[in-house]
Amino acid sequence: MSDETIETYDQISIEYARRKSPVGDRLRVDLDGLAEALPPGARVLDVGCGPGREIDLLRARGFQVTGVDLSIGQLRTGGRGGVAQADMRHLPVATGSVDAVWCQAALLHLPRASVPAALAEFARVVRPGGGLYLQVAEGDGADWEVATNYASALRRWFTYHRESDLTALLATAGFAVRRVRRNAGLRDWLALHARRDGGFGNS
Template sequence: MNETRQTYDLISTEYARRATAVDARLLRELDTLGGALAAGSRVVDIGCGPGREVALLRERGFRVVGFDLSLGQLRAGGLPGRAQADMRHLPLRTGSVDAVWCQAALLHLPRPDVPAVLAEFARVVRPGGALYLSVAEGDGAGWEVAGNYGSELRRWFTYHREPALTTLLAAAGFAVREVSRTSSHREWLSLHARRDG
């Protein structure tokens, strides 16, 4: 985690520059989450980086707080309402948010940490609340060089498959409602889920 965080600190300026682009897939995922929530709902963006999705969710009328482990990423965005936090121990009260948005962040955790993090997401989401989760699809885990951001520093990636991830979500108290896949420089698996209760 520390090495991945340090890499994100160091690539933060280039990452923020590239994170301004919004594609049709991202807009669809935002609209799907938005359709499950009332106006003014409380949403937390876990692994928010420079804050692109924080801003997009706020534009849709939600009250949004963003958390990221990388101070460099938080500073690069310059957007208020974001703070440093570890997704393994969120500084939120139980049942205090209506939804969790987590895009391309859980994939940086070692596989043994994933069940506890999903349980932490379930803890902070009210019963009946929503979860959006996007991960790299595939098998295995390991270090990858952040060359696409002009750096030879490494980030940790853990790949996931739908059946195993759906099982972990169910164990944490989430029922998957919708699954989608997209392809870019890697294969992406995105899930919308509802908190049981």
């Protein structure tokens, strides 16, 4: 993630947390999908956790959750325990130590050339048979976008992905996609549920 994108998230952290506090039905469906695929008390790493909305929702489902984000402003605004400032390409987590990675609307801020390294790092920290939930913006290309939806003139970097290309990158990293969901809002979203070397869900 670029320094400018991090600075933007630092600056919009309060407004971001306020606007992200509601929980929609689509998010609940994806959270429930993860919950059905993991054992009680599973260890989940929320990568790009922001102020921590999903940390709370995952913990409410009985999981042990650690969150990481590069924006210290987001982490401080959220005020959750069990979080750390970290780059998703270099996670401060032991190999095979988590049951799943949850990564919603965070990978999309990496340049395309950095995506394979992040996915390889996800595969490193997830145990064999563990899972991955990954949501990205669907489309083509990449560009800077002004964060007007958070009442800011600052910019964030967005890289858009297509299902076929992302599925191939995940396969190279060691993940097999099991379920795909799409939804539309301010942009089109692509959500993938995947498994690491077997055993993520039954569908």
